[in-house]
Amino acid sequence: MPLTLKLLSECKILVVDDDEMIRLTLETILEEHFTVLPFSAGNSVLEYCKENTADLILLDVNLPDINGLNVCRQIKDDLAFENVPIVFITSTYDTDSQNACWEAGATDFIGKPITASTLIHRTKNHIENKLRLEKLVELTYKDSLTGLFNRHYLDLEVSNVFKQAIRDKRAFSLLMLDIDHFKRYNDHYGHPQGDVCIKKIAEVLNRSVKRPQDTVVRYGGEEFLVLLPYTDFDGVKQVCERINHELASENIRHEESSLNRVSVSIGGVVYSHQEMKQFDELVSLADEALYEAKNAGRNCFKL
Numbered sequence: 680m681p682l683t684l685k686l687l688s689e690c691k692i693l694v695v696d697d698d699e700m701i702r703l704t705l706e707t708i709l710e711e712h713f714t715v716l717p718f719s720a721g722n723s724v725l726e727y728c729k730e731n732t733a734d735l736i737l738l739d740v741n742l743p744d745i746n747g748l749n750v751c752r753q754i755k756d757d758l759a760f761e762n763v764p765i766v767f768i769t770s771t772y773d774t775d776s777q778n779a780c781w782e783a784g785a786t787d788f789i790g791k792p793i794t795a796s797t798l799i800h801r802t803k804n805h806i807e808n809k810l811r812l813e814k815l816v817e818l819t820y821k822d823s824l825t826g827l828f829n830r831h832y833l834d835l836e837v838s839n840v841f842k843q844a845i846r847d848k849r850a851f852s853l854l855m856l857d858i859d860h861f862k863r864y865n866d867h868y869g870h871p872q873g874d875v876c877i878k879k880i881a882e883v884l885n886r887s888v889k890r891p892q893d894t895v896v897r898y899g900g901e902e903f904l905v906l907l908p909y910t911d912f913d914g915v916k917q918v919c920e921r922i923n924h925e926l927a928s929e930n931i932r933h934e935e936s937s938l939n940r941v942s943v944s945i946g947g948v949v950y951s952h953q954e955m956k957q958f959d960e961l962v963s964l965a966d967e968a969l970y971e972a973k974n975a976g977r978n979c980f981k982l
């Protein structure tokens with residue numbers, strides 16, 4: 680069965696080269712088929728990748744600030760870029776240079792001088808493979824009502840994300856959310872409208888997390904987990920405040936709640952790498968914090 684994939688013209692390629700002529704040549708060849716964003720230095724592309732994703736990165740090895748190999752390593756360290764192909768554009772072909780590219784995490788390299796048709800075909804092949812992989816992940820790991828990640832994803836994949844954070848000696852935070860008085864909501868508005876409400880909450884959660892590696896999971900019927908790798912206490916607090924703010928502006932009517940609108944309670948836990956814990960323990964701690972938030976009167980967060 681063929682998979683319906685995103686249009687290639689909507690796929691974003693980051694072109695990183697300090698040589699303006701090469702950059703313009705690459706842009707001119709590629710922009711007929713894809714969306715192209717040019718960068719002239721390593722730092723600027725690293726900065727961009729902190730807040731954004733891409734479908735492919737074309738990278739020069741010799742850059743004025745950070746070496747391209749180093750840029751590649753840093754990008755590949757980020758889980759959000761695990762499946763993003765990085766293709767080096769290089770004029771040095773000796774064995775050591777080639778090995779250095781592979782070791783840095785390169786998907787491929789294209790030699791200078793560049794042949795337009797090879798550039799387009801290689802790029803297209805890599806992007807299509809990436810899109811197919813993403814589609815299969817989506818079909819396996821996403822909840823059909825909300826489009827959020829499902830429990831299956833949590834069980835199979837999340838421990839890897841968690842272990843990666845431990846290896847990197849970085850913080851890892853987790854939020855557990857539960858809709859307030861949702862039984863009453865279903866009783867008053869009916870189960871189908873309850874489903875609509877769950878979808879709206881999912882949209883609010885997606886809007887409230889900003890980083891590509893943040894993940895929202897539909898954990899149970901009206902319960903959600905938000906995984907925030909590399910996020911410390913202040914970051915978690917900001918996310919909780921954003922969720923409450925976004926949900927308040929969404930203003931979903933709930934006549935059976937004293938607020939007159941739908942709210943959520945949030946329990947959060949900030950893991951710092953010193954204390955080795957299993958992911959399940961983190962979930963239990965978030966669950967306890969959620970219980971506290973419910974007892975504190977709902978529509979609040981406890982960390």
Ligand code: GH3
Nearest residue numbers: 857858859860861862863865870873874900901973
């Ligand atoms: P509390 O504020 O203490 O959380 O009260 P509550 O009524 O929300 O209690 P609880 O969290 O236990 O409620 C879960 C309810 O959510 C029960 C069930 O009817 C409803 N629910 C669970 N999954 C779904 C779903 O997929 N669709 C709809 N419409 N309702 C669901």
Ligand code: MG
Nearest residue numbers: 697739741742
């Ligand atoms: Mg260069």
Ligand code: MG
Nearest residue numbers: 857858901902
């Ligand atoms: Mg519940």
Ligand code: MG
Nearest residue numbers: 857858859861
């Ligand atoms: Mg509830």
